[in-house]
Every structure is written in C-alpha cells, then in structure tokens.
Amino acid sequence: MSQYQTSSVVDVSSIVNYVTIIGRVYPASSEDYMRLVRLAWDFRRAVHVATRMIARGLEENSVLKELRRVLNKAYADSAYKTAKAMVDGCVFNGGNPLHIEVKKLFIISEGESSRLGNRNVRLEDTCLVKVKYLYDNSWITLQVEFGEKYLPLLRELVDLAKQKKVSYAARMVFREGNIYLHLSIPTQLYLKYFKKGGGKGRFIAGFDLNSDRVNLVIVDKYGRIVDARTAWFPGATSHGFPREKAKMLRLSALARLLEYCYRHGVSVVVFENLLSVKRKRFTRSKKANRKITRFAKKQLIQHGVVMALKYGFRVLLVDPKGTTNSRKHCELMKRYGLDRHTTSAYLIALKGSNTNEYECHK
DSSP: OOHHHHHHEEEGGGTOOEEEEEEEEEESSHHHHHHHHHHHHHHHHHHHHHHHHHHTTOOHHHHHHHHTTTSOHHHHHHHHHHHHHHHHHHHHTTOOGGGOOOOSOEEEEOEEGGGTEESSEEEEETTEEEEEETTTTEEEEEEEEOOGGGHHHHHHHHHHHHTTOOOOEEEEEEETTEEEEEEEEEHHHHHHHHOOOOOOOSEEEEEEEOSSEEEEEEEOTTSOEEEEEEEEOGGGGSTTOOHHHHHHHHHHHHHHHHHHHHHTTEEEEEEEOGGGOOSOOOOSOHHHHHHHHHOOHHHHHHHHHHHHHHTTOEEEEEOOTTSSSSHHHHHHHHHHTOOHHHHHHHHHHHHTSSOSHHHHTO
C-alpha cells in the first residue's frame, strides 16, 4: 500500500465495536409506565442542560457535577456523552449548539461489564429488562419483545453479562405512545449469529453514497475497473418525503449492491471516512443544501459497514479529500467517460486498493 494510503486508510475492525438491535417494551402497569416517563423526562432535561453548558465551553467535570445533582453517576455520564454528541453534530452541520432542542423522551445507559453488562438498564432474559429507578433506588421490571431471530444471540448475551464478560449500551426511546429498547451488541458476538459469508474474492469495491443514489465501482489489484453499478432512489429527496422511508430505500439499495459485490468476487469494501470530517460543506443552491441537511450520510455508512462485515468483507474507511471536484477527479471523468459520482466511487476504491494508481492522480 502506498505511503498516502497507509496514513489515510482506517480498518473498521478497530473502531466498529457494536451493532444495535431493537425490541418493543411493555410496562406491566400504568404506574410503571409513569415512573419510566418521569425518569425519561429528567434524563431529557439533563441532556438539554448539558448541551447549553458544553456549548458555552464549560469543562467536562463541571458539567458532570451539575448532572449528578439530579441523576446517578451512570445516568449522568450517559447524559453528558449524549449531549456532547449532539453539540458536535450541530457544529458539524453548521448550526448553533445553543439552539439545540431535545424534544423526544429517552433514557440512555452506557455498558459496564463489571455491573452485569449495564448498571441502569439490565437485560435479565430474552423477554425481560430491568431499569434502575434512581428516586428510591428500586428497579422497574418490564417485558420486552425482540424478533425471534435475535433470541439465540440474546441468550448468549445474557449469559456472558452475568459472567461479567461483556457489556452492552442500552437506549429506551418513547415514540408515538410506544417504548422501544435499543441494545448495542458487541460486533463479534452479533456476527457469530448473522454472518452471511466469507468474502474471499480478489476485487476491491468503492462506494459513493448520495442522497438520491449509491454508486459502486469494482476494481482489480491493478486499479482497473471491473464493474460499475448505480442504485437510484430520486424520490427520497423530494420535499415532504418521509425520512424513515427514504432511509429504508437507501439501506435496501446498499444491501443489494453489497450482495452483488459478494457474488462477483469482492473481498474489500471501501467507504469514505466521515469521522475525519469536521463540518458539512454547503453550497449556494438551496435545493442542494436541503438534500445535504436531510441526508444522514454518516449513519448510512455505519449501516453499510455492518452489512459488509456480515458478508465477511474487509471494510476500509478512506480520507474523503480529493474524491470529488478536484483536478484528478475531473481528469478521470474525461479519461474514462464516467459521471462524477461513479468517478468518486472509483477514486474511493483506488484509495483502498494496493495499487499506486491513485498516487498518479494526486
């Protein structure tokens, strides 16, 4: 691998540690429901307060001290991390973090292997979860229902947690009168049950993800284009189009292309590393800016990484710099007669390959 690539390519095996699965929560009584709502209300308020303090530049210890006045240590730590992520995301999108509004009710608790997997939201069985009620130090016992395919995974997760060998983060979300439990499962444990293949081909696939399409280019070890595909979903960017439906269209398209890669000899999948991007870049076009704002590209890449790992691909994240609107980008468009998004996918694939071809176009 070239010197440029060595410093700019990240193997996700070192940074993607958890996969989230979702179950439906059922309180045993209206009293339990109201206790849970009270806890979620205070947690949300704590996150809101923390966003203001972080936005004003207060140090972490000062924020945590304030949060621990109303929450226990584990809830306060989770509230701080949530608020910090919100502030960072707001800055990334070009917004003012002092204007952040936390509207939905939710509860988050970070994992702790020494506390039987999680200190505050503890999975007792595949159908039972307990939530720490900090006001009287009791537990709220709740029924939870996951998809049947997840039950073997959850049984092992519970067993390992009771042995203090694993941790899992938990998020309880209130949405349209229902409560959902989001569990973050260790990736290797998840793949033990849901891996689809070995990804033993010889080609490299580069993906360029956009609000209305996903572009794929497959190259060989010499950087030569083997195949190129585009999955379109133009309706997803239309004004008023439901965000969740748009998300499902993109995920479905990405899943089809990854399956195509698996059946056509790919062993390495490459995405842009948006973790290195400090802020979104907006344009003079209001329409384009609306697409940028409504498109959670980082979230789509995270889903893509998990899908790719299920096929046994080696997944790389590369520096997005130079993959679009650059001299080398324009040169390759003219040389190979490619559109700009396919050219971006090609450059992404080259960055993750063992070829020096990318160096020739820097």
